[in-house]
Amino acid sequence: MSEPVFDLTYIWAAIIAFGVIMYVLMDGFDLGQGILFMFAPSEQDRDIMMNSVAPVWDGNETWLVLGGAGLLAAFPLVYSIFLPALYIGVFLLLAGLIFRGVAFEFRFKAHSSRYLWNWSFAIGSTVAAFAQGAVVGAYIQGFETENMRYVGGALDWLTPFTVLTGVGLVAGYALLGATWLVMKSEGATQEWAYKLVKPLLAAVLIIFLVISVWTPFVDAFVAERWFSEFSAIWLLPILGLLSAFWIYRSVSQRREGTPFIATMALFIFTYLGLLASKWPYVVPPNYTLADAASAHESQLFLLIGLLFVIPIVLVYTAWTYWVFRGKVKADQGYH
Secondary structure (H helix, E strand, C coil): CCCCCCCCHHHHHHHHHHHHHHHHHHHHHHHHHHHHHHHCCCHHHHHHHHHHHCCCHHHHCHHHHHHHHHHHHHCHHHHHHHHHHCHHHHHHHHHHHHHHHHHHHHHCCCCCCHHHHHHHHHHHHHHHHHHHHHHHHHHHHCCCEECCEECCCCCCCCCHHHHHHHHHHHHHHHHHHHHHHHHHCCHHHHHHHHHHHHHHHHHHHHHHHHHHHHHHHHCHHHHHHHHCCCCHHHHHHHHHHHHHHHHHHHHHCCCCCHHHHHHHHHHHHHHHHHHHHHCCEEECCCEEHHHHCCCHHHHHHHHHHHHHHHHHHHHHHHHHHHHCCCCCCCCCCCC
């Protein structure tokens, strides 16, 4: 048989990487609203927080479905190893998202029991964010495999390092949520959100610094890549630090939209740093993208379908954010 003219593996890797970062950015700020929810000064502030994400929150998770489905189709080995290795973590992630979604719907209709749904929304959002961060940490530290099978224990993913990455993502999503609220609210609610940004930014930078120092000790491959001679990868953390300064400066200048854009930039450069650190391993420390890829025919068939789906999702996302741009109020009535 002749070799395929084009290797679709790296095209699929780019699609999935794009889907993941879109999910992190789009769903991250409304998970951040949930993380901050019970710290809001009043019920009116919580109403504003809910209304700021009500028109867009369910569409944001489309990117999670897109990335997950694409991963299963293009890199089935990832599923066959990740699911046994991260079963409990993935369960917590999905349970948190489901719990949060139910609470989101019922809170609008509840009266005497509203405080229960407030706590449900906050806990579900926090658990989902922590689980995502812990899964990222497990990916960094790698998996124990033999003959393309996971041979470790059910709780091997839960280590001090993954707990720290989980806490780091909770803080990061809270920062993203606070800057979103700065952009979407006004008055006392906006003032409260402004006060949150700098402490959260400090917490994120401290945690990310500890993770960055710890990571080379967790994975020798990452250490070699980061500390090899003339490594261009150092440009990414430098850009991340510049993004953090941009957040600090824009909040000090009382900008409204800029802090959110700068926080997205911080996430993007951190994400690119993670990808650059582990490339081309998709199941570290043993299996690369080529090892995990499905057949060329399968990749081609599904890629044709995605060429229609991705533009629709992009247009829908852009249209939703355009229609519901501007400030929100407690009695907006989006739901």
